[in-house]
Amino acid sequence: MFPEQRAGDGASVPEWDQKEMPFTEHLRELRNRMVVCLVVVGGLAAVLFWPAQFIIPWMTHLYFPGVRLHAFGPADVIIVEFKFSIYAAVVLGLPVILYEIWMFIVPAFHPRTRRMVYAYVAPSLLLGLAGIAFAHFLVIPKVTAALLLITNQVAEETFGIESTMNLILILLLAFALVFQTPVVMVLLARIGVINVTMLRKYRRYAAFGILCAGGILAPDASPTTMLLIAVPMYVLYEISIWVIVLLEKSWKREAAYA
Numbered sequence: 699m700f701p702e703q704r705a706g707d708g709a710s711v712p713e714w715d716q717k718e719m720p721f722t723e724h725l726r727e728l729r730n731r732m733v734v735c736l737v738v739v740g741g742l743a744a745v746l747f748w749p750a751q752f753i754i755p756w757m758t759h760l761y762f763p764g765v766r767l768h769a770f771g772p773a774d775v776i777i778v779e780f781k782f783s784i785y786a787a788v789v790l791g792l793p794v795i796l797y798e799i800w801m802f803i804v805p806a807f808h809p810r811t812r813r814m815v816y817a818y819v820a821p822s823l824l825l826g827l828a829g830i831a832f833a834h835f836l837v838i839p840k841v842t843a844a845l846l847l848i849t850n851q852v853a854e855e856t857f858g859i860e861s862t863m864n865l866i867l868i869l870l871l872a873f874a875l876v877f878q879t880p881v882v883m884v885l886l887a888r889i890g891v892i893n894v895t896m897l898r899k900y901r902r903y904a905a906f907g908i909l910c911a912g913g914i915l916a917p918d919a920s921p922t923t924m925l926l927i928a929v930p931m932y933v934l935y936e937i938s939i940w941v942i943v944l945l946e947k948s949w950k951r952e953a954a955y956a
Contacts, residue, residue, distance in 0.1 A: 731798040738794045742787035743780075750779040750786075754863060761842050761866055767859040774860045785867045789830065789874045793822045796878070800885060822881045829877030833869050837926050841869065844920055872915065876931055883938040884945065894946065897939050908932050 758767055769775055788795070849855050886892045897904075912928030 728802060731802050735791070735795050735798050738791045739784070739787045742790050743783040746783040746786045747779060750782045754778060754782060754859075757863070757866060758859075761838055762846070762857070762862070765846075765855060765857060767857050767862055770858050770860075774858065778860050778863045781864070781867055785871045789826050789871065790823070792826050792874070792878065793820070796822050796881065822878060825877040825881060826874040829873035829875070830870050832877070832930060833873040837873065837923070838866060838869055840926060841865075841916075841923055844923065873930075877934065879931070879934040880938045880941055883935075884941055887942045887946070888949065894939055894942050897935075897942070901935075904935055905932055908935065 758765075846855070883892065883897075887894075908931045909924075909928050912924040912926075912931065915927050916923040
């Protein structure tokens with residue numbers, strides 16, 4: 699399957715045997731990789747479901763001090779605990795999810811190119827945790843304070859646990875995913891979908907799109923919240939460009955010796 703060929707540096711490396719897969723094989727591979735993702739997320743969710751009953755009250759006290767949340771249905775608390783375990787499992791399972799997506803969409807690339815995805819597994823988890831930390835320390839306190847201020851001006855607060863925790867969990871998950879931008883962009887650059895010239899050329903359009911996204915995603919529609927969402931997204935975009943610039947040099951050296 700891998701007959702030997704001579705590399706540029708004189709070392710013996712296996713020749714890449716590229717074979718076209720039939721459509722049914724692609725579907726089978728997609729199914730297998732989806733099953734892996736579901737098993738990982740489901741397993742993590744099962745482990746996280748029990749501690750959810752302790753973490754949710756802590757989060758409530760942390761983000762809404764002095765506010766007592768109410769359950770408007772007998773299943774509200776169970777639903778919230780289930781959602782928390784699923785969202786947390788997705789964040790912790792991001793490395794596996796990204797790996798499975800990568801291995802499905804780039805089967806035609808050289809094995810050396812495919813194997814380099816391992817280098818991005820750990821950074822994806824660290825970036826996800828960084829996104830959660832950013833939301834926890836900067837975004838959510840600002841959003842909840844603004845929403846409480848707006849509510850107290852016109853109504854008496856009676857918050858349901860499901861809708862309230864949905865807001866918190868969605869913000870945490872959203873920033874965990876947004877902070878994956880450098881990993882995704884570097885992988886796309888590595889396989890040639892994007893490049894530095896393209897990213898710099900469309901920088902203004904990217905900034906405008908990110909600003910619009912920040913305005914849409916801001917729960918309280920305030921400029922402060924919009925900027926708290928948009929600024930890190932654009933900073934990650936710029937960081938991705940510089941990371942790709944640095945890595946392109948090593949990619950060119952690898953191509954020269956291939």
